[in-house]
Amino acid sequence: MSDHLHAARPVPWALHLSLLALAVAFxxxxxxxxxxxxxxxxxFYAFIGQAWxxxxxFAGQMSFGHVAFFxxxxxxxxxxxxxxxxxxxxxxxxxxxxxxxxxxxxxxVSFRAGLKGSYFALITLAxxxxxxxxSNSVDITGGGLGMLIPMKSGVxxxxxxxxxxxxxxxxxxxxxxVALAEWLRRSRFGARLAAIRENEDAAKALGIDVLSEKIKVxxxxxxxxxxxxxxxxxxxxxxxxxIVFGVDKSVEMLLVSMIGGAGTVYGPLIGALLLASISDITxxxxxxxxxxxxxxxxxLVIIIAYLPNGLIDLFRRRGGQPGGKR
Amino acid sequence: xxxxQGLSKIFGGLRAVDDxxxxxxxxxxxxxxxxxxxxxxxxxxxxxxFHQPDAGRVHFNGQDITGMAPHLIARHGMxxxxxxxxxxxKLSVLDNIMVGAYQLHARDADAxxxxxxxxxxxxxxxxxxxxxxxxxxxxxxxxxxARALATNPQLxxxxxxxAGLNPSEIVEMVGIVRTIRDLGVxxxxxxxxxxxxxxxxxxxxxLSHGRVIxxxxxxxxxxxxxxxxxxxxxxxxxxxxxxxHA
Amino acid sequence: xxxxxxxxxxxNGLLLGGIYTLVACGLTLIYGVLHIINFAHGxxxxxxxxxxxxxxxxxxxxxxxxxxxxxxxxxxLGYVLYKGLIGRFSSGKDENxxxxxxxxxxxxxxxxxxxxxxxxxxxxxxxxxxxxELGPTLVPLPKLISxxxxxxxxxxxxxxxxxxxxxxxxxxxxxxRMGARLVGLDVDKVYAISFGLGLATLGAAACLLMPIFYxxxxxxxxxxxxxxxxxxxxxxxxxxxxxxxxxxxxLTESFGGLFLGESLGQIGIxxxxxxxxxxxxxxxxGAKA
Numbered sequence: 052m053s054d055h056l057h058a059a060r061p062v063p064w065a066l067h068l069s070l071l072a073l074a075v076a077f078x079x080x081x082x083x084x085x086x087x088x089x090x091x092x093x094x095f096y097a098f099i100g101q102a103w104x105x106x107x108x109f110a111g112q113m114s115f116g117h118v119a120f121f122x123x124x125x126x127x128x129x130x131x132x133x134x135x136x137x138x139x140x141x142x143x144x145x146x147x148x149x150x151x152x153x154x155x156x157x158x159x160v161s162f163r164a165g166l167k168g169s170y171f172a173l174i175t176l177a178x179x180x181x182x183x184x185x186s187n188s189v190d191i192t193g194g195g196l197g198m199l200i201p202m203k204s205g206v207x208x209x210x211x212x213x214x215x216x217x218x219x220x221x222x223x224x225x226x227x228x229v230a231l232a233e234w235l236r237r238s239r240f241g242a243r244l245a246a247i248r249e250n251e252d253a254a255k256a257l258g259i260d261v262l263s264e265k266i267k268v269x270x271x272x273x274x275x276x277x278x279x280x281x282x283x284x285x286x287x288x289x290x291x292x293x294i295v296f297g298v299d300k301s302v303e304m305l306l307v308s309m310i311g312g313a314g315t316v317y318g319p320l321i322g323a324l325l326l327a328s329i330s331d332i333t334x335x336x337x338x339x340x341x342x343x344x345x346x347x348x349x350x351l352v353i354i355i356a357y358l359p360n361g362l363i364d365l366f367r368r369r370g371g372q373p374g375g376k377r
Numbered sequence: 378x379x380x381x382q383g384l385s386k387i388f389g390g391l392r393a394v395d396d397x398x399x400x401x402x403x404x405x406x407x408x409x410x411x412x413x414x415x416x417x418x419x420x421x422x423x424x425x426x427f428h429q430p431d432a433g434r435v436h437f438n439g440q441d442i443t444g445m446a447p448h449l450i451a452r453h454g455m456x457x458x459x460x461x462x463x464x465x466x467k468l469s470v471l472d473n474i475m476v477g478a479y480q481l482h483a484r485d486a487d488a489x490x491x492x493x494x495x496x497x498x499x500x501x502x503x504x505x506x507x508x509x510x511x512x513x514x515x516x517x518x519x520x521x522x523a524r525a526l527a528t529n530p531q532l533x534x535x536x537x538x539x540a541g542l543n544p545s546e547i548v549e550m551v552g553i554v555r556t557i558r559d560l561g562v563x564x565x566x567x568x569x570x571x572x573x574x575x576x577x578x579x580x581x582x583x584l585s586h587g588r589v590i591x592x593x594x595x596x597x598x599x600x601x602x603x604x605x606x607x608x609x610x611x612x613x614x615x616x617x618x619x620x621x622h623a
Numbered sequence: 624x625x626x627x628x629x630x631x632x633x634x635n636g637l638l639l640g641g642i643y644t645l646v647a648c649g650l651t652l653i654y655g656v657l658h659i660i661n662f663a664h665g666x667x668x669x670x671x672x673x674x675x676x677x678x679x680x681x682x683x684x685x686x687x688x689x690x691x692x693x694x695x696x697x698x699x700l701g702y703v704l705y706k707g708l709i710g711r712f713s714s715g716k717d718e719n720x721x722x723x724x725x726x727x728x729x730x731x732x733x734x735x736x737x738x739x740x741x742x743x744x745x746x747x748x749x750x751x752x753x754x755x756e757l758g759p760t761l762v763p764l765p766k767l768i769s770x771x772x773x774x775x776x777x778x779x780x781x782x783x784x785x786x787x788x789x790x791x792x793x794x795x796x797x798x799x800r801m802g803a804r805l806v807g808l809d810v811d812k813v814y815a816i817s818f819g820l821g822l823a824t825l826g827a828a829a830c831l832l833m834p835i836f837y838x839x840x841x842x843x844x845x846x847x848x849x850x851x852x853x854x855x856x857x858x859x860x861x862x863x864x865x866x867x868x869x870x871x872x873x874l875t876e877s878f879g880g881l882f883l884g885e886s887l888g889q890i891g892i893x894x895x896x897x898x899x900x901x902x903x904x905x906x907x908x909g910a911k912a
Contacts, residue, residue, distance in 0.1 A: 113718055115725075164901040169660050169721045173851060174900045180848060180893040188887040195886065239479045239488070246476045249465035256425065256459070257528055258451035258480045298844055302729065309722065341736030341840075348729030355722050356712065 062233070062316055074222055078215040085331075087214045091286065093320075093327035094221040095279065099300075100307035100319030101228035102275035107305065108313030109235055110268045111248025113168070116175025117276055117304050119157065119182050120150035122296035124277025125284040126186060129198050134191060139200075139209035142281045150277020151270045153182075158269035162262055167251075176298065183296030197291025200284065209285045217286050224282070225320070228275065232316040244268055248314075276304075306347055310354050312361025321362050325350075378403040378563050379424070379455070379532055384433035385587075386416075386423050393419040395587035396433070401532065401580075406554070406564045408574045408595075411584035412608050417567045418460050420584065421534050425457040426450040437532070452480070454531035458538060460567070462517040464509035470496070471505040473520055477527030495527045498560075499553050514541040518550065526557060533557065535566040539573045551576055575599070583607065627759030632877045634757055640873020641770040642831050646846060647853035647865040648777055649824030652784075655860030656797040656817040659709065660717075662724035665847030666731035667822055671697055671829030672838040673735065679746050679833070686746065687768065690830045697826030701819035710814060728843060735840035743839035751834065765834035776827050780820070781862050793817055797860070849876075852896040858909020867907060871895075 074094070078087050099121060107113045127149040128142025137145070157178050161171055186192045204212040211217050235241030243264050246254040251261050284290050294300075307326050312318025326347065333343040358364050379401040386394040393416045401407045409417050423430040426447035435443045442450055451457075465473050474492040482488040496502050499519055504512070509520060518538050525533055535554070539547050551573050558564055568574045574581065574595065581598045583591040585607035591598050598604055646668060653661050674693055678684040684692070708727070712720055753764040784790035795803040796813045804810050853872050857864025872892060879891035899906060 113721075160901060164904075166900060166904075168717050170900060170904065172718070172721060173660070174897055177848065177893045177896045177900075181890055181897070184887060184890045184893065188884070237485050239483055239485070242472065242476055242479055242488075245468055245472070246465055249467060250463045252427070252447075253459065253463035253465065253524075254476070255427075255447040256451055256457050256463075257477050257524065258448050258456075259476075260446075260448050302725070305725075339737050340740065341733035344729055344733040345737065348726045348731075348733060351726035351729065352708070352723055355719055355726065359719070 067229070067233075071226060074226075075219075078218050082215075084214060087218055089327055089331050091214070091218050091221055092330070093323050094218070094225040095282065095286075096303065096307050096323035096326055097320040098221060098225045098228050098282075099276055099279040099304050100311070100323050101225070101232060102272050102279060103304035104308040104313060104315075104319050105232065105235065105275070106268045106272040108308050108315070108318065109232070109241060109248065110244040110265065111314075112265060112269065113172045113305070114175040114269075115172045115298075115301050115305065116157075116177070116179035117272070118296055118298065118301040119175070119179040120154050120273035120276035121280040121283070121300055121304075122179075122182055122186065122292075123153045124150045124280030125290045125295040126192055126198075126280075127277070128281035129200060129284045129290055130191060133198060133200065138207070139285060140207075142209065142285070143278055146277040146281035147274040148277070150280070151274040153178075154269045154273020154276075155266060157273075158266040162265050176301070179296060179298065179301060183292045186296055187292040192292075195292065197289060197294070200288040202288060210288075217282075221282060224278065229316060229320070236316065240264070240267075245314075306351060308361075310347075310350055310361060312363030315361065315363050318361050318363050325362070378438055379565065380436040381420075381424060382434050382436075384420065384423055384435065385431050386419055386428055387431050392587050394423060394430070397584065397587065397589045398433075399582050399589065399592075401563060401565050403531075403563055404558070404561070405579050406558050406566070406577050407580045407582070408578035409565065409567045409582050409584060410569070410571075410574055415584040415607075416587040417584050418536055419587075421457055421536055421567060425455060425534060427457075451528065451530075454529075455534065456525040456528055456530040456532075457534035458521045458525055458536055460536040460540070462514075462521050464512070464517055464520055466508070466510040468509055469505065470501060470507050470509060470512070470520055470523075473509050474501075474523050474527045477524040480528040492527055495523050498556065499523045499526065500549070515543075515546045515550075518542065519553070522553065522557075526562070530562060532563045532565065535564060535568075537567055537569060539568055539570040542570075547573055571599075628881070630758055631760035632881045633874060634760055634762065635766075636874035636877025637870055638762065638766045638770040638873070639835075639876065640870040641773040642828055642869075643849055643853050643872055644777055644866050644869025645773040645824055645828045645831070646850050647857065647869050648780055648862060649821035649828075650850045651854045651857065651860055651862065651865045652780075652793075652817055652824070653821040654854065656793055657709075657814050658717075659720050659724070660851075661821065662721055662847065663728040663731065663843075664724075664821075664825070664850050665843035665845070666728040666735075667697075667700075667843075668825045668829060668832075668846050669735060669838060669840065669843045670731055671822075671826050672833055672836075672842075673739065674826075675829045675833045676744055676746060676838055679748075685748060686830045686833045687772070690772075690827055693826035693830050694823045695826075697829075698819040698823040701822030702815045704822070705815040705818040709818060710811060728847070732840055732843050739840055741839060741841070743837040743842075745837045746833050748834055763835065769831035769835055773828070773831055776824070777862070777866060780824065783820075784862070789816065848896065849892055852892050852899075854906075855896060855899050855904070856906055858906030861906070861908035864906055864908035 077090050103117050124146030128146040131137040131142050131145050132139045157175060161174050166174055187195050192198065202210065204210050235244065243259050246259060247261050247264060254261055280295060303326065307322030308319045310325065311320065311322030329346050330343045354361060381397065381399045384394055384397045385392065397420060409420065411417055419428065422428045424435050426445050429444050434441060437453060437455055442453065465476065471492055474495055475488045478488040478491040482491055496505055499522060501519055501523055504516060512520060522538060539550055542550060547570060554564060554577055578595055581593065581595055582589055583598060583604050590607060591601045591604045650661060650664050653659055671693060675686050675689050678689045678692065679686055712723055750764050754761040755764055755767055784793060792808050792813050795808060796810050800810055849872060853865060853868040856871060857868030872895065875891040875895060879888035883890065
């Protein structure tokens, strides 16, 4: 579950730029609503998947409750807009802050208690549940009925007339997240996270403040998730406790990273493309509810069993050996 | 440089470390030896902050660091290695050492240069690209050492760095430890391999059942009856007449 | 709030808690022996409950009679699952097994969704509406029967673990795997049996739950958290802990609903889980993790 930080050949800039170019061209080549929506969903999952990846893959702190940060972002931005009259664009920083705060709280409380591995995963699940139950029970969030954002197209309302407006915005987020992951691969912070992931005691013996770094990475991850939540709310114009605090989102974030390749820069994108494709294809070809997730669950089991580094291993085997050149 | 006074650590009913005192002067190589289960690693763990001692104080460069968090102690210049090596398994040798180097350098390029230099000093330069988990035992021991060295420590606590090495590897490692000392690093080592202890250390402490039972120059310690008894059992001193063994 | 309402809530909580105990016993057995956190525990219960549902609606078999079918069937399922899937990864990283059981739970839940859609189903039997007076409250007969049978089964399981040769083998492997191997125990077989037993308890719990609850493809989520909370509260690997934990969680759910309302009341369980993990991760009776 890792990318030999510097040992594998670093992704060449040419690749980054070509992928970006392809992504920018995509909505012009495939302008239909269906395809643009596919693009939006793929990039959306790539973005929140990367958010999970940063704390779960790079730092090795597997979480089952990332949806907590996502949902809190969705609700905070929507509540700001609907109950307090803020311009929807303020929702983005508001959501990021909310996600960061909740993540910070969860991190401080869990890591100080020494929780790691599976126990940490389970407690994050419980935190997500708590938030879901609360949002289901209080008036300000509309309780179980959720919240509806009235359709008012226009950039000022954070609603784009052309779906491609959403596309380019989420592309910006996703690209930034890829840049962030690349930075992690070559920075001191990223090296420390990898050390923590591999061996906490050894990391401490080398002067790394493990607790502090873990908190930092979770806060960063939480902020990103929060932004994802805000985007989601604006794109779908309806949120409720099950949608934005349900376990399914946590699982999806985890899934795209683990299947694509946790701890790698492009793993989440690969996983997201796969998720969005399977999702759309199954929806179009059959009426069977849940088929895409069946495929997903099966893939997860197969990947963990046979390709534990994720699908990205298929790309790497062709290239250099793990070890690479220096 | 290091002053440990009356250190004790109790686990349940067991006194793993019992009122042990030890001191290490700057620039020296000091060894901590003793039969298995004597409490040596626990002692290290307490000194380096991985366990909270139940009694006693630890002073490093005049500062009281008793019970300080391990990463802070490391930042103060005391770095330990582990008896069972703890490499960052999936990272390359270079990346492993860079984690240590990042203690001193914030920038990627500087850390990398420093790490490469350290690797050369301990003879790991050809292995830089290899994943840590693919190394042999000897390689891992050396990596553990290199990683600690990359933090530019003042005092290195080496826990059985010779364990699992074959005779020629031991000779090489002894040379490396000497080189490290010559570079200005003070060394405190736990060791079972007597050949290494005798050729490296200037001062030896002997731990048995958690207590320091002898201390002094290598030749004196090794012929000390109490030490012989600790290793070989009651009455052994009489049989062996206080002779040396390697 | 007068005493009779509180007592009624307490009674209902205990009755449901008894069944949680049974579910948790399976989970704690699996953890205690295999050191696996079985995330699929909830979805496997759901599968068993659908089994009971169809045994009644298609074959007209009373759910309590189904015990004789479901328990062995789930045991076999568990044994096969272990041999075919879980066993290969039980010695790997902790988190990998968690992920595999997560994958399994996703598979099961969504296969169920594919076949059964999202609706909840309940069953009724002849005596569904028979009420028994218990103190200040009227309790449906099935609830009482289920509680009694659950407690009996927990005792039976406990007896099996303590008094039979198989149980001894299980305890040996749980305590010291290498040693058990050295004295000739087939550790892998013990693992498979333990996993099978863990699922067998789910088979039993399903029979006991169907008359008083409902089933839908997604209830796995609910039960997973409940089961984990009971096990963590009681202490991983402790049966006494599972019993006490189950009763406490049942009570919490009941009182939570009473004082905080239907929706917010569910929060009690998650909060217990969080607090135990933070403050006393070994639970009431568990060994230090």
